[in-house]
Amino acid sequence: MKIKEKEFEEFIQELKALAVQLGAEVRFEKGDFKGGYCLLKESKIIVINKMANLQRKAMILSMALKELGIDEIFLTPRLRELINEMSSEFSK
Numbered sequence: 001m002k003i004k005e006k007e008f009e010e011f012i013q014e015l016k017a018l019a020v021q022l023g024a025e026v027r028f029e030k031g032d033f034k035g036g037y038c039l040l041k042e043s044k045i046i047v048i049n050k051m052a053n054l055q056r057k058a059m060i061l062s063m064a065l066k067e068l069g070i071d072e073i074f075l076t077p078r079l080r081e082l083i084n085e086m087s088s089e090f091s092k
Helices: 005-021 054-068 077-090
Strands: 024-029 035-040 043-049
Touching (some): 005 024, 005 054, 035 054, 043 054, 054 077
Antiparallel strands (some): 035 043
């Protein structure tokens, strides 16, 4: 599925809202790292390099959400398809 650059911003906002719904904090930080999901003490945190492009941010968020477990919650078919597509691109 093709997604336009402008749509990535909206998609990232949807992913961030989903992460919050799953009890995770999304942080955009500067540094020499790719990003991903981690546990800090008992807090679920998704850290994303804020210098990454929008597509890379969407990929990292998608992969992290899959790790958190989105199978049991309702997502629109389009959102689920985008998450699956983005996470598979990230793991290549």
